[in-house]
Amino acid sequence: MVKRAEAAAATRSALVRAASELLDEGGPGAVTLRAVGARAGVSRGAPYGHFERKEHLLTEIAVNAWNSLADKVEQLRADPDATPSARLERALLTLIEVGRRQPHLYALMFSTPADDPESAGAAGRLQDQFLAIVADLVGESDALRYGALLMSSAHGIAALELSGHLAKEKWKVGGEQLVRMQVDAIRSGVENADACH
Amino acid sequence: MVKRAEAAAATRSALVRAASELLDEGGPGAVTLRAVGARAGVSRGAPYGHFERKEHLLTEIAVNAWNSLADKVEQLRADPDATPSARLERALLTLIEVGRRQPHLYALMFSTPADDPESAGAAGRLQDQFLAIVADLVGESDALRYGALLMSSAHGIAALELSGHLAKEKWKVGGEQLVRMQVDAIRSGVENADACH
DNA sequence: CATTTTGATGTGACATTGTCATACTAATTA
DNA sequence: TAATTAGTATGACAATGTCACATCAAAATG
Structure with a gap:
């Protein structure tokens, strides 16, 4: 007797994992609900038991990516033996690394509507981590201005x-x-x- | 008796114009070959007489945008009563303006594969215009480095x-x-x- | 324990879309 | 005038997102 709640949760995360893998391997065009279902071991209609629309599944992938990135930068921020500017460089390069290693995921992150509350929250966490690192370098009062500029620059580099x-x-x-x-x-x-x- | 070559050329540009309008108005999802054909006054299959695939039609739109932007920056570059840094600021803002006025077109420009020869040529024209303006400010020897940074920054700002x-x-x-x-x-x-x- | 309810899943169906094959039409050419 | 050809219209097909409905087992209820 397998508990239904557990089985459903397992299916849900299998769907997300499958979709992430398909995205990395074949780009957005490869993320088909049928393909996702097949890889997750369920059928094409199963995702609709967990996500209202395909877009919500993609949003969850983006949210995971934002959160994972925020975690990395937070960890990096705590590194004691590094100058503020070195920490900042590493933080910016972390973003660029995602663009290099998982270009499709990176594109998804920035094409997911920022007005989605979950996505905005996760992205906001990353931005706040950046801001703190920037403040260590340029001071609190200028952190917002320079933070915006640095983030734009890093994203521009990654995107280009x-x-x-x-x-x-x-x-x-x-x-x-x-x-x-x-x-x-x-x-x-x-x-x-x-x-x- | 309407000359066939002229009629065909008119149809072709009508298709491109229709697709551009649909893109501006409703985003990529609204650019359907059927909708494009309808707006251009032809049927859904007509585009295939002018473009091998839908992607090529979109590429042409992107190429036009790159060229138009390059023209604007070239014109701007010739403005005599403006300091080099003012010219540079205006050039960068020209890019950002496209992002604001035609966000879907802007996204298309940077999602069109840069290995396409036509697209790469047009984008290269714009980059060269930028480079010349940058060189006026920082000198020839550093123009490439700073040009790359400035372009990344401007694109990052627009994209964010x-x-x-x-x-x-x-x-x-x-x-x-x-x-x-x-x-x-x-x-x-x-x-x-x-x-x- | 028997029964009912419920939520996840499978399956069939439908509209939309890109694309191809084919037919038609009018302009060009021989 | 007859033949050719390029542009266009139409039918058809596969893929895909999505909905409606059936199924089935776990969970709640008595």
Whole structure:
């Protein structure tokens, strides 16, 4: 006698896992409810017992990704033997890494409507982690402004890399270098406001 | 007696225009070959006389957008009464403007495979225009590095704005301000290399 | 324990869509 | 005038998201 609640929960997470795998392997076009069901060992209509629409299944994948990323950055933030700017660089590179390793997942994260409460919450967690790291470098009062700029820059780098518009043959730079430049530019800008003039 | 070549060319551009309008009005989901045909005054199968696949029709829309953007930036580049940094800011804002006015078109531009020769050519034209403007500010030798960073930043700002992840209520900044900060940060960084130390 | 209820799952059906094969039509050409 | 051809219309098909309904076992109820 298998408890029904457990079996249902297992099916649900199997569906999410299956959909995630299909997304990574074949892109959005490969995430078919029929394929998801087949890989999860159930039939094509089963997902509708757990998700109202296909979009909600995808949203859950995005939420998981946001949360996992927030966890990583939070962990990274606690690292004591690293300068603030080094921590910031690593945090930004963490985002870019997702874009490289799981490009389809990355695209899904940023195409999921940000007005969805769950998605917004998880994405907000990541943003807050970023903000705290930025504040360590530029101070509380400027953290929002510079945080927005740094996040935009990192996302831009990741997005252009995975769309192929930042080909290394033409631009001669990679994401790591761009992140370093960006952090340096902001750090020197902040320091100059006090020290130089 | 209407010349057939002319009629065909008219149909072709009507298809592209119809598809562009549908994209702007209703997003990618609204761009159906049937809807495109109907709006262009032909039937659902007609597009296949001009485009091998639906994807090619979309690519043409993206190419037009890239070219139009490159034209605007080229025009902007010739403006004499504007400092190099002002020209750069305006160029970056031109990209962001597309994201605001035609979000679906903007998304299409950056989701069209960059390995498509036509699309790559048009996008390359825009990048070269950017590069020239950047070179005016930071010099030829650093133009590639800073150009890549500036373009990433601008695209990141535009993309985050249209995905809703840069809500002004939370971040207290808009695209204009971020672009200004970015250009200032780079300018001051470059000047400091010479002047300060 | 017997019965009823309930929620997850399987299956059939339907509309939509991209795409192909085919037929038709009018412009071009021989 | 007859033949060719390029553009277009139409029918058909497979894939897909989604709904309605049937089924079946676990859980609640008596």
